[in-house]
Amino acid sequence: MVNLQVCNSYHKMNEKRGFNISGIQQVGVGTADFRKSWNWFIEHFGTDVRILEDDTVAERMLPYTGGKAQKRHAAIAVNLQGGGGFEIWQYSERKPQPVGFTVATGDLGVFAAKLNCRNVAACYKMLSAKWKDVSEPSTLPDGTPCFYVKDLYGNCFQLVQTDYLYIDEGKLTGGMAGAVVGVTDMDKSVAFYQEILGYDTVVYDKTGVFADWTLLPGADERYRRVLLTLSHRRQGAFSGLMGPDCIELVQALDRTPRKIFEGRYWGDPGFIQICYDVTGMQALGDFCASKGHPFTVDSCPGGITFDMGDASGHFTYIEDPDGTLIEFVETHKVPVVKKLGWFIDMKKRDPLKPLPKFLFRAMGLVSREKVKP
Numbered sequence: 251m252v253n254l255q256v257c258n259s260y261h262k263m264n265e266k267r268g269f270n271i272s273g274i275q276q277v278g279v280g281t282a283d284f285r286k287s288w289n290w291f292i293e294h295f296g297t298d299v300r301i302l303e304d305d306t307v308a309e310r311m312l313p314y315t316g317g318k319a320q321k322r323h324a325a326i327a328v329n330l331q332g333g334g335g336f337e338i339w340q341y342s343e344r345k346p347q348p349v350g351f352t353v354a355t356g357d358l359g360v361f362a363a364k365l366n367c368r369n370v371a372a373c374y375k376m377l378s379a380k381w382k383d384v385s386e387p388s389t390l391p392d393g394t395p396c397f398y399v400k401d402l403y404g405n406c407f408q409l410v411q412t413d414y415l416y417i418d419e420g421k422l423t424g425g426m427a428g429a430v431v432g433v434t435d436m437d438k439s440v441a442f443y444q445e446i447l448g449y450d451t452v453v454y455d456k457t458g459v460f461a462d463w464t465l466l467p468g469a470d471e472r473y474r475r476v477l478l479t480l481s482h483r484r485q486g487a488f489s490g491l492m493g494p495d496c497i498e499l500v501q502a503l504d505r506t507p508r509k510i511f512e513g514r515y516w517g518d519p520g521f522i523q524i525c526y527d528v529t530g531m532q533a534l535g536d537f538c539a540s541k542g543h544p545f546t547v548d549s550c551p552g553g554i555t556f557d558m559g560d561a562s563g564h565f566t567y568i569e570d571p572d573g574t575l576i577e578f579v580e581t582h583k584v585p586v587v588k589k590l591g592w593f594i595d596m597k598k599r600d601p602l603k604p605l606p607k608f609l610f611r612a613m614g615l616v617s618r619e620k621v622k623p
Contacts, residue, residue: 268533270601271448271526272486274334274495275579276326277363277426278522281403282348284323284340289621290402291327294377295365296421297336299610300617301326302585305342310549310565314516314575320344322517330614332416332493333366333425337525339517348519349510353404354468356432356502358572359510360521362398362466364496366424367409370395373422374409388462391454391475398465403519406466414493417607417614428496429524431574432510436474436501438571443497445541446568447526447576449478453496457503471504487581487596488527490604497524509573516575523567525577529601531564534578543568563596585613 281287291297303325308315321342328335340346353361367373370387374397378384383400390396395411410427433439443449455476463469479496483489516522528534535545547567563581570576581596594609 267530267537269528269530269537270486271484271528271534271578272489273484273492273527274426274428275488275492275525275527276328276335276337277360277429277524278337278339278517278577279363279405280339280346280517280519280522282340282346282519284325284338285622286402287340288325288327288336288338288619291336291338292619293621294381294399294401295407295423296329296331296419297327297425298619299328299330299614300619301328301335301613308517310547311516311567313546314567316515320515320517327619328491329419329421329423329425330417330491330610331366331368331419331421331424332414332491333427334492334495334525335425337522339522341517344515346518347514348403349514351508352467353406353510353520354502354505354507355463355466355471356468356473356500356505357507357510358432358434359574360429360524361432361500361510362406362408362430363426363521364428364430364498365407365409366412366414366427366493367396368412368415368422368424370397370409370411373397376422383465385462385465388464390462390477391456391460392477396462398462400465405519405521412494416491416493417610425492427494428498429521430498430500431524431570432507433499433501433570433572434507435571436476436499439499439501440476440478442541442543442570443478443499446538446543447497448480448484449497451479451481453477453479468502468505471502473503474501475499485602485604486527486529487599487601487603487605490607491610492527511573523575523577525579528578528580531566531578531580535566538568543570 309319385398562583
């Protein structure tokens, strides 16, 4: 068993260090067809509120895009019931390269995303009636009800029952609750996610064959699974919308796992990163470097705000011990009602004070998408 000491003083420590991590802002989903994927997420997961959309060139990701700036179409969309968003991402001028093998349980990188679900039994009934790749309801090792769904491009989502609700819109699903990440050295990876991202609580640490993975290749093999969460609520402007988050680490014991993005670019189909909303980027960079995980990408090395279309801010990347990409975003400006010129200057706010719900309700009124034919 991993022995982690619960750090109730996490916020105070981060205040001294000069940074704050507010939660999972989004999980990136690379796709071969931006509109088809988003329509599918709207119809099946209720991810229908557009926070921003951008169709420009990704100039800062050269270490992960073959050393060349690449044009792309991307949007961040959320479900206002609570949870992180989806960054839906497609190359515009380069043909997206799908993974060349069948991704199996425990392969290195994000092989499943966790999604909030209000009622697993009811949600399973709804989704299985209109989609084929849905597993029977089961439970996680701690007894939490769950089931799995694969989208139209084979990306796997673990729907986990939760009581968390931000804005009640009568949906059975919410936003991103976390990710399931394949690793090669469990103890080394646990230390990374504990130290850098604050996951101070082990919910379970189990080894064996697991019944809930029936939809996933390799489910009949042995694995070690560790679910990490926090002993405290995160703080920050978007912490209410994003809600509680967790990371599940999986180590294959009966085979050598494959790296999901081996030989491919960031943005190719699959789960491309886990993104955290932060403040105090410079201090966070110093801290990550001191732990042996320096920024591999920095959008604003000179401190200048990076324009992201309707929004602006500062983004950076680090890698976990197996190369899984972790993104940090410090938001400087976010649109509420773009047509009215209503934007929020985040630099003028208390970074730990949550934004009020009426702002997100306003976003929902003007930025809600419907399924397009």
